Amino acid sequence: MKNPDNKLQQPELPQGFSTETLKTIAVVGVLVFAFTNWNMVIAFMVNAMIFIYRLVGHNFGIAIILFTILIRVVTWPLNAQQMKGATAMQEMQNDKEWQAIQKKYAKDKEKLAQEQMRVYREKGINPFGSCLPTLIQFPILFALIPTITYAIGSTPLSLLRLSGYVYQAQNVATLLPLNSKFLWMDLGLPERTLFLGISIPILALIVGLTTYVQTKLTMPPAASADPNDQAAQTSKMMGYYMPVMLFFFSLNYASGLAVYFITSNLLAIIQYALMGRVNWRNLFPGGQK
Amino acid sequence: MKKILLISVLLLAAVLLSGCTGSTTWFGLSAVGDVAYVANNSAVHAIDLKTGNELWTFSGEASSGIFSFGKSPKLFVVAPIVTADGTVIIANSGNDHDMYAVNPKDIADPQKPIPAIVWKFVDVKGHWIAAPLIVGDHLFAPNADGKIYVLDLKDGQSVKKAIKIIEPFKDVPSKPERLWSQPVSDGKRLYVTSLDHSVFAIDLATYDIVWHEDLGGAIPGGAVLGSDGMLYVGSYAKQLERFDPATGKHESVLKTNGWIWGTPVVDGDNLYFGDIVSGVGGYFYSYNTKTGKSNFEPVKFESEITASPLVLPDHVLVVTESGNIYAIDATGAKTSWFEVTKGKAYTTPVFANDSVLVSYIEADYYLIALDKDGHKKWTFPAGK
Numbered sequence: 001m002k003n004p005d006n007k008l009q010q011p012e013l014p015q016g017f018s019t020e021t022l023k024t025i026a027v028v029g030v031l032v033f034a035f036t037n038w039n040m041v042i043a044f045m046v047n048a049m050i051f052i053y054r055l056v057g058h059n060f061g062i063a064i065i066l067f068t069i070l071i072r073v074v075t076w077p078l079n080a081q082q083m084k085g086a087t088a089m090q091e092m093q094n095d096k097e098w099q100a101i102q103k104k105y106a107k108d109k110e111k112l113a114q115e116q117m118r119v120y121r122e123k124g125i126n127p128f129g130s131c132l133p134t135l136i137q138f139p140i141l142f143a144l145i146p147t148i149t150y151a152i153g154s155t156p157l158s159l160l161r162l163s164g165y166v167y168q169a170q171n172v173a174t175l176l177p178l179n180s181k182f183l184w185m186d187l188g189l190p191e192r193t194l195f196l197g198i199s200i201p202i203l204a205l206i207v208g209l210t211t212y213v214q215t216k217l218t219m220p221p222a223a224s225a226d227p228n229d230q231a232a233q234t235s236k237m238m239g240y241y242m243p244v245m246l247f248f249f250s251l252n253y254a255s256g257l258a259v260y261f262i263t264s265n266l267l268a269i270i271q272y273a274l275m276g277r278v279n280w281r282n283l284f285p286g287g288q289k
Numbered sequence: 290m291k292k293i294l295l296i297s298v299l300l301l302a303a304v305l306l307s308g309c310t311g312s313t314t315w316f317g318l319s320a321v322g323d324v325a326y327v328a329n330n331s332a333v334h335a336i337d338l339k340t341g342n343e344l345w346t347f348s349g350e351a352s353s354g355i356f357s358f359g360k361s362p363k364l365f366v367v368a369p370i371v372t373a374d375g376t377v378i379i380a381n382s383g384n385d386h387d388m389y390a391v392n393p394k395d396i397a398d399p400q401k402p403i404p405a406i407v408w409k410f411v412d413v414k415g416h417w418i419a420a421p422l423i424v425g426d427h428l429f430a431p432n433a434d435g436k437i438y439v440l441d442l443k444d445g446q447s448v449k450k451a452i453k454i455i456e457p458f459k460d461v462p463s464k465p466e467r468l469w470s471q472p473v474s475d476g477k478r479l480y481v482t483s484l485d486h487s488v489f490a491i492d493l494a495t496y497d498i499v500w501h502e503d504l505g506g507a508i509p510g511g512a513v514l515g516s517d518g519m520l521y522v523g524s525y526a527k528q529l530e531r532f533d534p535a536t537g538k539h540e541s542v543l544k545t546n547g548w549i550w551g552t553p554v555v556d557g558d559n560l561y562f563g564d565i566v567s568g569v570g571g572y573f574y575s576y577n578t579k580t581g582k583s584n585f586e587p588v589k590f591e592s593e594i595t596a597s598p599l600v601l602p603d604h605v606l607v608v609t610e611s612g613n614i615y616a617i618d619a620t621g622a623k624t625s626w627f628e629v630t631k632g633k634a635y636t637t638p639v640f641a642n643d644s645v646l647v648s649y650i651e652a653d654y655y656l657i658a659l660d661k662d663g664h665k666k667w668t669f670p671a672g673k
Contacts, residue, residue, distance in 0.1 A: 154433070155366075155382075155416070155418070156314045156315065156635070157314035157315055159484075159507075159509065160550070160593075160595060163565060164568075168567075173505075173506045173507070173526060173527070173548065174486075174505055174526075176484075176506075176507045177467060177485065177507055186414075186415070189384060189416070190384050192384075
């Protein structure tokens with residue numbers, strides 16, 4: 001076959017296959033791989049954590065923070081795509097053509113869906129663009145819980161399971177058990193600080209607060225403006241329920257996980273700020289208007 | 290509708306997740322006289338060894354008031370111990386870290402048998418993993434916070450404060466000083482192992498640390514005094530170490546294939562113990578303290594061995610993680626003694642009242658009583 005421009009030719013995709021479809025298939029493939037090779041994923045993360053722990057002079061708190069930064073860096077493109085997808089979907093709500101087809105086919109759901117897909121295609125928007133990157137982060141989050149629990153090894157069973165996950169090359173016999181003390185906390189235990197005789201879960205409160213701030217700051221402006229916008233209202237509710245959920249989670253789980261949540265929240269705010277997508281006004285009542 | 294569904298899912302997830310402690314481990318098991326005690330995470334059950342029926346159960350005090358909101362559940366995993374007067378010492382390994390002494394003779398409601406609390410000790414910051422040890426009138430309780438709490442058992446009164454807190458790691462605050470195994474004593478000294486690789490001896494008269502040695506590997510199990518008067522300890526350093534209890538001078542007497550988890554068991558001049566070899570399984574060892582040699586080549590198993598072996602008159606029983614139990618004779622020959630279809634076994638078995646008691650996790654029962662031939666007598670709960 002002739003190639004007069006002497007350029008590498010892009011292989012043609014089968015009919016009906018867009019780049020976005022391929023991305024979706026790739027994400028699903030990664031998810032299927034992760035969940036069918038769950039022990040391999042945990043083993044990789046456990047060993048990465050131990051490697052960092054050794055590197056930073058046996059400080060597990062610093063290891064968790066660096067590990068979180070590493071995860072953020074690795075998933076940066078995914079997060080960026082998620083932000084882009086979310087913004088595109090929000091902007092779509094204000095698109096005149098979009099609003100017109102909503103009205104026109106309000107009673108014909110099948111036709112409406114066809115028209116919506118056509119508009120998505122024409123504008124180059126992947127309707128799953130904002131949720132696929134989130135989905136791919138689920139295995140990481142799910143694997144982090146056993147990773148931190150096993151690595152801290154605060155019970156015989158968790159230490160035994162850790163023993164089964166570490167690579168031979170790590171030579172951890174002299175390293176175990178890992179030092180779980182960080183600042184005033186034991187990372188293997190839920191954090192409580194006594195104040196005037198009352199036990200206060202400071203770290204869990206910080207998790208709740210940073211989650212609230214992060215969700216609020218990173219909420220697109222339109223998300224909190226239109227009361228009829230289903231997606232916007234769901235985002236708004238997430239702003240209230242996620243902090244509550246993670247607060248309860250941090251209340252009873254090892255504080256090492258709370259350190260991860262706080263670091264992750266702060267890094268998310270930084271990432272959004274660097275991309276110029278932080279809405280500081282969302283933090284204040286009436287600031288969204 | 291979608292909103293309600295989303296909120297419900299999130300709240301359900303929050304409740305479920307907050308209900309988990311993330312620290313569940315295998316069960317504690319002990320037996321004294323005709324009663325077996327199993328700490329199955331949620332409670333301690335006292336079981337009549339003759340019938341397999343429950344005598345009483347203890348799951349701590351019920352939380353009440355606004356400060357109990359979000360409180361973590363109690364977790365019972367430490368093998369209960371019984372004092373000379375029948376008081377049962379129970380540790381809560383949950384995040385409240387409380388220890389109870391209960392009186393099984395004092396049960397208010399026979400329909401709902403719960404023993405009365407004699408005293409409660411709460412002044413600790415770490416998990417209880419090790420069973421405490423009674424020496425004379427004192428209870429020596431090692432904690433995962435690196436301290437040994439000495440409590441007075443004499444008057445049976447409330448001991449809200451320890452009469453002595455031994456802090457072997459006071460000068461090394463950055464080390465992970467978890468004390469996970471029951472100490473051993475010769476009456477004059479207490480020998481304690483820690484997960485941070487340390488073995489140390491404490492003078493029981495002065496509570497001073499007499500000597501302190503580093504083994505170079507984590508020590509999840511305890512020390513044992515051999516018939517030769519020496520102290521033996523296994524560790525993650527893949528060797529059995531012999532200590533002179535007087536001086537702490539030590540040497541490796543046997544190299545192993547894997548990490549030694551369980552406390553070695555003494556039977557005359559012989560020591561028995563197992564190990565864990567990641568990805569392979571485990572090996573069983575028999576070491577003669579008199580000759581200083583192994584009695585036979587290590588016996589290989591398909592799964593790991595965390596439990597200490599159980600010595601019976603004709604053979605030694607080895608409980609493996611798979612739940613299967615094997616009998617090893619004096620020549621090292623292995624025969625299958627009991628097989629399970631479901632469950633994992635990590636807890637050291639106990640022999641009491643002509644029964645071999647084995648505790649399982651991830652099974653249909655917490656405890657099974659087997660006769661001397663490995664046949665089932667009963668399970669707890671029954672009917673499984």
